[in-house]
Amino acid sequence: MNTPETMTAVENRLVQLNPHVSVDCVIFGFDEGDLKVLLIERNLDELDHQSRLYSLPGNLVDDNEDLDTSAMRILKELTSIENLFLEQFYAFGDPNRVKNSTDAQWLNAVRDVPTARVITVAYYSLVKIGDYQTAPSSFARKTWWCPVSETPDLAFDHNKILNAALRSLKNKLRIEPIGFELLPKKFTLGQLQKVYETILGTVLDKRNFRRKILNKGFLKPLQEKQKGVPHKRARLFEFDQETYDSLKSGQLNFEF
Amino acid sequence: MNTPETMTAVENRLVQLNPHVSVDCVIFGFDEGDLKVLLIERNLDELDHQSRLYSLPGNLVDDNEDLDTSAMRILKELTSIENLFLEQFYAFGDPNRVKNSTDAQWLNAVRDVPTARVITVAYYSLVKIGDYQTAPSSFARKTWWCPVSETPDLAFDHNKILNAALRSLKNKLRIEPIGFELLPKKFTLGQLQKVYETILGTVLDKRNFRRKILNKGFLKPLQEKQKGVPHKRARLFEFDQETYDSLKSGQLNFEF
DNA sequence: ATATGAGCGTGTTGATATGACACATTTGAG
DNA sequence: CTCAAATGTGTCATATCAACACGCTCATAT
Numbered sequence: 337m338n339t340p341e342t343m344t345a346v347e348n349r350l351v352q353l354n355p356h357v358s359v360d361c362v363i364f365g366f367d368e369g370d371l372k373v374l375l376i377e378r379n380l381d382e383l384d385h386q387s388r389l390y391s392l393p394g395n396l397v398d399d400n401e402d403l404d405t406s407a408m409r410i411l412k413e414l415t416s417i418e419n420l421f422l423e424q425f426y427a428f429g430d431p432n433r434v435k436n437s438t439d440a441q442w443l444n445a446v447r448d449v450p451t452a453r454v455i456t457v458a459y460y461s462l463v464k465i466g467d468y469q470t471a472p473s474s475f476a477r478k479t480w481w482c483p484v485s486e487t488p489d490l491a492f493d494h495n496k497i498l499n500a501a502l503r504s505l506k507n508k509l510r511i512e513p514i515g516f517e518l519l520p521k522k523f524t525l526g527q528l529q530k531v532y533e534t535i536l537g538t539v540l541d542k543r544n545f546r547r548k549i550l551n552k553g554f555l556k557p558l559q560e561k562q563k564g565v566p567h568k569r570a571r572l573f574e575f576d577q578e579t580y581d582s583l584k585s586g587q588l589n590f591e592f
Numbered sequence: 593m594n595t596p597e598t599m600t601a602v603e604n605r606l607v608q609l610n611p612h613v614s615v616d617c618v619i620f621g622f623d624e625g626d627l628k629v630l631l632i633e634r635n636l637d638e639l640d641h642q643s644r645l646y647s648l649p650g651n652l653v654d655d656n657e658d659l660d661t662s663a664m665r666i667l668k669e670l671t672s673i674e675n676l677f678l679e680q681f682y683a684f685g686d687p688n689r690v691k692n693s694t695d696a697q698w699l700n701a702v703r704d705v706p707t708a709r710v711i712t713v714a715y716y717s718l719v720k721i722g723d724y725q726t727a728p729s730s731f732a733r734k735t736w737w738c739p740v741s742e743t744p745d746l747a748f749d750h751n752k753i754l755n756a757a758l759r760s761l762k763n764k765l766r767i768e769p770i771g772f773e774l775l776p777k778k779f780t781l782g783q784l785q786k787v788y789e790t791i792l793g794t795v796l797d798k799r800n801f802r803r804k805i806l807n808k809g810f811l812k813p814l815q816e817k818q819k820g821v822p823h824k825r826a827r828l829f830e831f832d833q834e835t836y837d838s839l840k841s842g843q844l845n846f847e848f
Numbered sequence: 849a850t851a852t853g854a855g856c857g858t859g860t861t862g863a864t865a866t867g868a869c870a871c872a873t874t875t876g877a878g
Numbered sequence: 879c880t881c882a883a884a885t886g887t888g889t890c891a892t893a894t895c896a897a898c899a900c901g902c903t904c905a906t907a908t
Contacts, residue, residue: 354610355653357685357711397611403685403711427683427713429613429659455613455659455713457683511763526855543858544896566905567855591847782884799887800867807865823884824874 355429355453359406360394360494362458362501363414365465366518370483371534372465373498374414375490377478378442389438390480391491392498394456407459414479421462421517425504426497429455433493442491460501462517509535510592513554516575524562524570525549532592552590554580611685611709615662616650616750618714618757619671621721622774626739627790628721629754630670631746633734634698645694646736647747648754650712663715670735677718677773681760682753685711689749698747716757718773765791766848769810772831780818780826781805788848808846810836 363374375390393414397406403424411420431453434440443450465481482488487498508514515531516523529545549555556576561569584590619630631646649670653662659680667676687709690696699706721737738744743754764770771787772779785801805811812832817825840846 354708355613357611357613397685397711400687400709402687403683406685424683427659427680429653429662429713431656431658452610453656455653455711457685457711507767524856541896541898542856543898546857548895562856564905565855566853568857568903570856780885797867797869798885799869802886804866818885820876821884822876822882824886826885 355455356447356449357397358394358454358456359397359403359410360392360456360458360497361407361410361414362392362460362498363411363463364460364484364501364505364518365463365481366531366534367465367481369530369534370485371518372481373484373487374463375480375482375487377480378491389442389491390482390488392494393479396454397457403457407457407461411461415463417463421514422459423461423504423508424457424459426500427455427457428493428497430493435492439491456497458497458501460505462514464518464520506535506537511590513549513552513575513580513590513592522558522560522572522574524572525555526570528573548592553583611711612703612705613653614650614710614712615653615659615666616648616712616714616753617663617666617670618648618716618754619667619719620716620740620757620761620774621719621737622787622790623721623737625786625790626741627774628737629740629743630719631736631738631743632670633736634747645698645747646738646744648750649735652710653713659713663713663717667717671719673719677770678715679717679760679764680713680715682756683711683713684749684753686749691748695747712753714753714757716761718770720774720776762791762793767846769805769808769831769836769846769848778814778816778828778830780828781811782826784829804848809839 365372365374374393376393378389378391393410395406395410397403398409401409404422407422407424408418408420411422412418433454433456434443440450484498484502487495489495490498509532515528515535518531519527525546526542528549529540529542532545533540554576556574556579558572558574560572562572563569621628621630630649632649634645634647649666651662651666653659654665657665660678663678663680664674664676667678668674689710689712690699696706740754740758743751745751746754765788771784771791774787775783781802782798784805785796785798788801789796810832812830812835814828814830816828818828819825
């Protein structure tokens with residue numbers, strides 16, 4: 337361990353010149369008609385439950401580790417899922433990302449050089465909450481699927497990052513059909529519509545939505561139907577990756 | 593100066609843990625119906641003109657400098673223009689970005705710690721070649737407006753970065769009207785159409801293009817006309833920022 | 849058993865946007 | 879004064895879009 341006190345002037349200079357680089361992940365899930373984001377809880381003082389601080393999952397990039405690899409590592413540690421939708425969307429480099437003394441306190445606890453500047457590369461990811469349950473297995477800290485509409489104050493500039501992620505997600509959804517990434521493998525059109533409505537922040541007409549999305553041709557209707565619902569059972573659909581790929585290579589447009 | 597030889601083990605470790613962070617800029621211009629990119633020429637050996645190596649303009653991020661600020665600094669040094677269209681589009685962190693011995697050789701010449709890993713945050717920028725001439729004033733090295741279709745092998749992973757920039761630019765153009773950023777303040781619809789055609793890589797129908805773009809409402813027709821052309825003079829137009837802003841805040845769509 | 853509540857599934861019409869398509873005009877150059 | 883080159887203009891057929899309402903089916907509650 338190198339604490340600041342033991343560092344030489346040269347070491348200090350090197351640390352100043354070389355910012356740390358981290359990766360932060362905005363992990364989106366969809367549950368009960370709500371868009372959620374996976375937050376990590378840090379108890380600064382185990383006994384004081386008032387001092388709860390939430391942040392996005394993230395970590396320093398390892399030596400010799402690609403940025404994408406680093407993001408996947410963080411995701412896997414948290415969710416133990418490997419093949420996820422994952423996309424880098426922005427790098428945040430404000431020299432004053434440490435916004436208050438609580439942030440600084442936490443950095444002191446976990447970093448070798450807590451005063452060093454940190455530049456973070458942010459990713460967002462879409463996971464199927466329904467299929468895989470959150471598996472904080474190897475991870476020591478508590479996690480929380482927080483509805484994005486109720487996000488509390490987060491550490492550092494994480495609120496800013498989350499907002500940027502939402503904007504990117506919205507743009508992406510208008511250009512590529514990624515909504516199903518948030519749903520179980522088999523889903524109903526109602527669920528899919530809810531995803532679109534939630535992310536785009538609009539209300540859509542059911543009949544128009546069905547027509548539009550089915551005409552794209554990448555949704556495969558199954559024979560199977562919903563079970564155990566207190567109303568008419570909806571037909572289940574699957575995203576048909578193969579057809580999608582072949583349609584996409586045919587230069588087709590998927591703007592919604 | 594700290595050469596690797598004089599460094600202690602601790603210093604080495606710090607350098608390893610803390611990658612350098614740089615900003616690279618893909619500066620696009622448009623000239624004679626061609627999309628161009630501003631490259632920098634590095635002569636490793638002043639006498640050997642065979643050893644020409646081109647790269648994107650870029651630099652290490654200064655201590656306490658925001659990423660955007662850093663990008664603007666690089667741009668200003670090269671073009672002496674301040675208010676440019678500038679957009680961050682991706683961070684590249686492959687640990688093996690130094691692709692060959694020429695790269696390494698160059699790093700040796702300009703960096704304190706040439707072996708350190710470098711993570712780069714890439715921006716692209718749109719400039720009006722016509723209005724402002726390239727002013728490499730304060731800049732020692734030679735620059736070249738290279739047609740993107742004829743890009744040579746570039747240093748490091750700069751070809752990859754350039755390609756990604758092109759993709760981002762294409763996406764952006766379909767969503768927001770940024771074509772005029774590449775043209776003089778006053779331009780003809782023919783010029784603008786050429787910009788769209790070049791960036792999108794398609795051929796467009798003149799009448800349909802005019803109808804579509806004029807219906808958006810943010811192009812202000814001027815009384816003035818083109819001069820000195822060996823054919824009918826085209827009417828000049830201006831991008832009307834005010835109208836655009838007010839239309840945009842009205843939630844309108846500008847997809848092309 | 850039966851009534852209720854909740855979400856499913858379905859088609860038409862009018863308005864708007866789009867792509868395809870051709871020719872006379874104006875200018876500088878030779 | 880002829881030529882080459884780019885401007886400017888309208889229609890029609892098609893596709894896309896938004897708006898709109900009601901009967902059906904299931905689980906639950908009574």
